[in-house]
Amino acid sequence: MPKLKVPAPPIPEPLKPRPRRPGAPKQKPLDAAADAGAHVVDWVDERTSLSGGLRWMMFRKVPKGTNWFYTLGSATMFAFLSQAVTGVFLAMYYRPDAAGGAYESVRHINDDVFLGEFVHGMHKWGSSVMVILVFLHMARTFFFGAYKYPRELNWVIGVALLILTMAMSFTGYLLPFDQRSYWATIVGVNINGTGPLVGPYLSDFLRGGAEFGATTLSRFYAIHMMLIPGAIGALIGAHLYLVAKLGTTAPPWLKAETAEELREERA
């Protein structure tokens, strides 16, 4: 028998499973399948104790007044996941070759590959969606005062994620390697160069030398598809852990209710 006991989801009364009527067959095939599934889950759980963590993560208490604005964080995360998945598949056809191969491979993706234009479009427009969602999520956190004690560290991680998202946009912009990409990157690298003292070295680092050369594109590609996504994934993990650990805040327009016993005392 499965030992796993998940809290009952809030199902409306008429939809709840009825108890077995006397005389009905003991176990229908569906029950057997459910049992087998539970058995597998149980097997994993006995060896990993994952269910405790899952329950901790998923069955949290949320404050009264939680509303649609609280979905912006997960919306951002799904935008990132969509970028990650489409990006991985674009990498199957993309070639970071500054001599013309990069542009040609993007043309090939858009014109020849089945659903190529769609997946590329998802990635291209999805990047804007992600940036917009990041800012909306940040605005929600700011206006609801959700950055205050004890959630300051989560705000700091969020700012790091914002900066990494910007770095993703900057490095990704070069990859199609058309005129717009090339000149936008020249301008962007030179903006980095205007930082006093470190600027000139920073732009040399980004280009991999004093001039935009053969390795600049592969540098941007490696940063765009390996370095930053790894960092973003790790930081999202930390961000979510803190959300689950500290809980979410009630919206600022809700007044704190006094505890039941205190109210009676006053009466």
Next chain:
Amino acid sequence: MPKKQAKSNYTADRGIPGAFEGETVTRRRFMVGSAHATGAIATSAFLLPALGFALGPIFEEHEQRWQAVGGVDDFPNDSYVPKTITIADNIGQTGKSTVYIRKRNPQIDTEPLPKGFEDEQFVAISTRCMHLGCPVKFVSAAERFICPCHGGVYNFRGEVDGGPPVRPLDRFYTRVRNGQLEVGPRFSVNSELDRFSPRDPGEPLDGVGQYLYPSRPSIRKLDSPED
């Protein structure tokens, strides 16, 4: 108040569990320390080379080459002739750039030439806009260089006439070999047309600019005309 007794260096004297006679560090502490040190050595063994690999190009010096762009008589002294040179190898068109070249004209080019370069006869101006690096175009009707991106305007000598650029257009060294004009390394100029090691666009060279934006090892000014 009695003077505090100095603690013994020996673990046995201090009554630490697992202490042996004559030891100043317990074996547990020593093992923990060696495990951490081994981990640190192993990590730096791959991390430091990887970092050096990524940061290397900042410190790498590159040979500056000379490229022939045409006969000495192809260039007038009252207008520019655009020529294409290669500034980065192996990337085809992407590595090419336009240079505007004319003969030196004593009526226009009144700035003194630096020591060692007195017999320079040509002016080779880079098309890299000194605002943020877009390509400028010489408009002969206006006798000005105009940048399409953010409206930078330079006069006939490449000095800033208007818009956001922070210094005059970069130039290239020139020399004549076998009747052919050759274009060499890039150099940057401040508003007095004094020569500096090449700087990236957006980095002013007047006043403290040359110190705020130091020259980089990856690209340097020519030291003598024979280099």
